[in-house]
Every structure is written in structure tokens, then in C-alpha cells.
Amino acid sequence: MLNVTPSAVNHIKEMISSRGKNTLGIKVGINTKGCSGLSYTMEFVDQIDDSDEMIVIDDVKIFIDKKASLFLIGTEMDYEKGELESGFKFINPNEKGRCGCGESFHV
16 A cells, blocks of 8 residues: 655654653654645554554554555555655655645645
């Protein structure tokens, strides 16, 4: 469903370890937002929601919000680190377009 690059997995590990809580993993979802309608969300998971799907990559648990699963099929999640900007990047073959600022997309 969701392909996660080694760079993204390593950054997620760093985020979880620096949080200092008993974090189980991260949750990826989609929210209605922006001028194109949808945006990706990420949050720490401290308690498992049985309706979420879970994938485990290199001992990192990534939970997928049930409502987002259809939008994420075939998506690659990457983490890019640059001189001026760093962050997670979602390459989604289901996207039909993005807004000008890149904050939201539509399918």
C-alpha cells in the first residue's frame, strides 16, 4: 500500500527516539485542507486504533488511517534533506493535480 524509503524510515526512527515517550510508531493519513482539497498528515501513535492498517519496516511501525488507505495505494513516502528545506515527500500516482504552493492535492 505505502512504500517507505530507507531515508524516511531513518528519519522516523530519529523522530520517535527524540520524542522521549513510549511511542509505538507514526500514523499517516489524509485530511481535507488547502485549495486542492486534500493534504497528507502524520502524527505519533501512543495507542493503537484497531481500524488502522499497520506496516512494519525495519522495526518501525507505520499505521495507515483507514479512511486514507484508498488514496495512498502505490504511494512512496520519502524524506529529503536539503540546505534550505527538509521534509517528508509523498509521491502518489493517484494524484491528478496539486495546488500552486504544493500543500494540497486532489485525486
